[in-house]
Amino acid sequence: MSRIGRLPVALPKGVKVSIEASEVTVTGPKGELKRAFSPEMVIKQEDGKLLVERPSDAQSHRALHGLTRSLLFNMVKGVSDGYVKGLEIVGVGFRAEKDGEKLVLRVGYSHLVNVPPLSGVSFTLESPTKLKVVGIDKEKVGQMAAEIRAIRKPDSYKGKGIRYAGEVIKLKPGKAVGKAGK
Known part of the structure; x- marks a missing residue:
C-alpha cells in the first residue's frame, strides 16, 4: 500500500468538499479549486477526512494513488492557508x-x-529586491515563480540574478583564482 496514498487528508474548519464522479471541488476561506481525477481512483469523504482508495496493486494504480492524495492535500491546504513562494x-x-x-x-x-x-x-x-508570489493553487504559484526566475537566472560567477528565497548558489572561482594556485 502506498505510504502517501493511504494517509487521510484532514479537512480544517471552513473547508467544504463536493465529489461528483471523478471531479472534486474544494471550497474554503481563500477561494475555490476544482480538479478532475482519474476515474479509477475512489475518493470518499468520511468524518471530516478525505480517503483515496485504489482498485488493484497494478503499477499504474499505485502511482495514481499517491498522486491523487497529494493533489487533494494541496487543494485543501491552498484554499485554507494559501501558498507563497519568495524570490x-x-x-x-x-x-x-x-x-x-x-x-x-x-x-x-x-x-x-x-x-x-x-x-x-x-x-x-x-x-525592491524581495518579492513574493501568492496564490491558492500550488502549481500556478510554483510555475509563476519559475517563470520569473528564468528571466534572469543567477550567474554562477557573481551570483547576480533572480533566485528563490533561501536558495544557495555555488559560485565558481574566477580566472585569477585558478592561476594563483599554479
Whole structure:
C-alpha cells in the first residue's frame, strides 16, 4: 500500500468538499479549486477526512494513488492557508516594481521586463529586491515563480540574478583564482 496514498487528508474548519464522479471541488476561506481525477481512483469523504482508495496493486494504480492524495492535500491546504513562494533579486541596480497587477523587473537588460500574473496568482513586494508570489493553487504559484526566475537566472560567477528565497548558489572561482594556485 502506498505510504502517501493511504494517509487521510484532514479537512480544517471552513473547508467544504463536493465529489461528483471523478471531479472534486474544494471550497474554503481563500477561494475555490476544482480538479478532475482519474476515474479509477475512489475518493470518499468520511468524518471530516478525505480517503483515496485504489482498485488493484497494478503499477499504474499505485502511482495514481499517491498522486491523487497529494493533489487533494494541496487543494485543501491552498484554499485554507494559501501558498507563497519568495524570490530575491541580487545585483547592482536590479529591482522590481508593481504596475497595477503586473510586475516590472529591471534586471540588467536594455529594456524593462513586464510580467503579467497567471490567473489566481498575485505579487507582493516586501522591498525592491524581495518579492513574493501568492496564490491558492500550488502549481500556478510554483510555475509563476519559475517563470520569473528564468528571466534572469543567477550567474554562477557573481551570483547576480533572480533566485528563490533561501536558495544557495555555488559560485565558481574566477580566472585569477585558478592561476594563483599554479
